[in-house]
Amino acid sequence: MSSNSDHHISVEHTDGVATIRFTRPSKHNAASAQLLLETLEALYRLESDDSVGAIVLTGEGAVFSAGFDLEEVPMGPASEIQSHFRLKALYYHAVIHMLARIEKPTLAAINGPAVGGGLGMSLACDLAVCTDRATFLPAWMSIGIANDASSSFYLPRIVGYRRAMEWLLTNRTLGADEAYEWGVVNRVFSEADFQSRVGEIARQLAAAPTHLQGLVKNRIQEGSSETLESCTEHEVQNVIASVGHPHFAERLAMFRSKEMRSSALAVDLDAVCGGR
Incomplete structure (x- = not known):
């Protein structure tokens, strides 16, 4: 335009x-x-x-x-x-x-x-x-x-x-x-x-992955007006939906690989949790 x-x-x-x-x-x-x-x-x-x-x-x-x-x-x-x-x-x-x-x-x-x-x-x-x-x-x-x-x-x-x-x-x-x-x-x-x-x-x-951002937006917007039980149930539904997406399979494979663990995109769980 x-x-x-x-x-x-x-x-x-x-x-x-x-x-x-x-x-x-x-x-x-x-x-x-x-x-x-x-x-x-x-x-x-x-x-x-x-x-x-x-x-x-x-x-x-x-x-x-x-x-x-x-x-x-x-x-x-x-x-x-x-x-x-x-x-x-x-x-x-x-x-x-x-x-x-x-x-x-x-x-x-x-x-x-x-x-x-x-x-x-x-x-x-x-x-x-x-x-x-x-x-x-x-x-x-x-x-x-x-x-x-x-x-x-x-x-x-x-x-x-x-x-x-x-x-x-x-x-x-x-x-x-x-x-x-x-x-x-x-x-x-x-x-x-x-x-x-x-x-x-x-x-x-x-x-960042748009489908995950959409799930975050939905939960933050809706969660403030829900009961704890309703909010956590909807979170579970979103988790199930997100792990069924091809993006999760790709990220999981990368996370388990040495390449992902050494990349700047990875969360260094050993450093965060104090493990080896």
Whole structure:
């Protein structure tokens, strides 16, 4: 997909990594209806693309995303405005649901401010990294809108109930270091190193077996709302499924060979367990 003015995103493929880039820098990469639909379409394509092992979401320019594009809101009666937000919310939530459902790992590469729905989209990714100049702002309070974009689902799970309430009610801005302390991002990189470090992480994710990553995503997402008995039973089902995959037979044979034991990919069980 090209990044010209006809599109609100671009999609780039490199070394097994697909990068979805929001390409509306003059609008602070605000999520227009077109941007959301293009992102959803891209995720559907990437889900079935076997050449892609990891997906990166990022913004062009100095901002990750300013959230909902308020310039699209109609200046009409309340019913018209409500209909507009209902439709946009459905688009937004379809993207977020797809980010959760897709087996491939997703990485939010937060190159600048993540505001409102932009923050919500970053929370919906499996991992998140940011530059040291990135900022994070809920913003819903300041524009008179109830929080959405999955924030009520992901925020308490990521930062905890008290911090989620504090953040949404006070509407304060978090800097990169505080976002890292709270668990909003996994890593903070200098702006100079950001692109190269994002590439390293994404390539590492892309090189791992997708079917196992999908099982991990499913268990982590579902396990937090299950009983211990249900969670462990589903873990057993996933283990049985994974050992029936050809990948396991290959890895088991490698593990038992001297070649695997001497490779950098192997876990040195002797060192870990104190054996010979």
